[in-house]
Amino acid sequence: MTSGTVWGLGVGPGDPELLTLKALRILRAVPVIAYPAPDTGESFARAVAAPHLPGGQTEIAIRMPLGDGQFPKAEIYDAAAAEILSHIEERRDVAVLCEGDPFFYGSFMYLYERLAPRCPVHVVPGVSSLMACAGAAGSPLAARNDVLTIIPAPLPEEELRARLAGAEAAAFVKVGRHFAKLKRVIAAEGLTATAHYVERASLAAERVLPLADVQEDRAPYFSMVLVHRRGRAWR
Numbered sequence: 001m002t003s004g005t006v007w008g009l010g011v012g013p014g015d016p017e018l019l020t021l022k023a024l025r026i027l028r029a030v031p032v033i034a035y036p037a038p039d040t041g042e043s044f045a046r047a048v049a050a051p052h053l054p055g056g057q058t059e060i061a062i063r064m065p066l067g068d069g070q071f072p073k074a075e076i077y078d079a080a081a082a083e084i085l086s087h088i089e090e091r092r093d094v095a096v097l098c099e100g101d102p103f104f105y106g107s108f109m110y111l112y113e114r115l116a117p118r119c120p121v122h123v124v125p126g127v128s129s130l131m132a133c134a135g136a137a138g139s140p141l142a143a144r145n146d147v148l149t150i151i152p153a154p155l156p157e158e159e160l161r162a163r164l165a166g167a168e169a170a171a172f173v174k175v176g177r178h179f180a181k182l183k184r185v186i187a188a189e190g191l192t193a194t195a196h197y198v199e200r201a202s203l204a205a206e207r208v209l210p211l212a213d214v215q216e217d218r219a220p221y222f223s224m225v226l227v228h229r230r231g232r233a234w235r
């Protein structure tokens with residue numbers, strides 16, 4: 001039986017110009033778009049894609065608790081997968097808008113898991129916040145044989161210390177309310193002076209600072225800290 005296709009579309013880190021040409025083509029062509037959205041308020045992924053939307057598309061807002069420390073219940077993904085599948089069975093393609101890249105800590109994987117056994121699902125990679133933050137900070141992530149470690153800041157302090165101790169280059173994601181703890185960990189390794197803090201990379205509100213200059217003990221959800229043991233990867 002022929003059916004529609006589900007597209008996991010990476011929409012990039014925030015700047016609407018950072019969509020790929022492929023994502024743009026599919027975004028404009030599909031009759032249905034779906035996107036994660038907070039319990040109340042606007043979807044970040046939809047806002048990124050908004051300037052490109054042709055109008056007249058059916059929209060599925062997948063409402064879920066979003067942000068620091070939030071892991072939506074399985075039932076939310078079950079219901080969203082069922083709604084998407086109802087369009088697919090009617091041969092309507094569905095694009096699921098994903099912030100950054102769909103498979104880099106992206107919730108799209110939970111829809112993929114449910115939908116891929118049942119219909120064609122394709123992932124269109126996106127510009128990840130990791131790349132956007134490195135570019136904004138003017139700090140290459142890794143060079144030569146460096147091992148780059150991605151570390152979620154919500155991990156316990158001892159684990160953050162152990163992970164950073166073994167890392168040549170590290171990117172801390174999900175900083176949010178874990179910022180004070182993270183700053184202690186980086187200071188204990190003697191890396192504060194060369195670490196970079198990046199908030200809302202590629203958006204108009206982008207903020208890039210040496211970590212040493214950031215006074216706050218909380219950061220927004222869309223923030224990252226980059227560290228390289230040599231100070232800069234090119235050294």
Ligand SMILES: C[S@@+](CC[C@H](N)C(=O)[O-])C[C@H]1O[C@@H](n2cnc3c(N)ncnc32)[C@H](O)[C@@H]1O
Pocket residue numbers: 013014099100101102103104105106127128129130132133172173174175198199200201202203221222223224
């Ligand atoms: C659940 S992960 C999703 C990552 C996304 N799939 C990607 O490829 O960028 C969310 C984390 O990515 C980082 N992030 C996402 N967008 C960002 C941005 N525009 N600026 C800084 N950090 C960002 C933050 O650390 C945030 O807590």
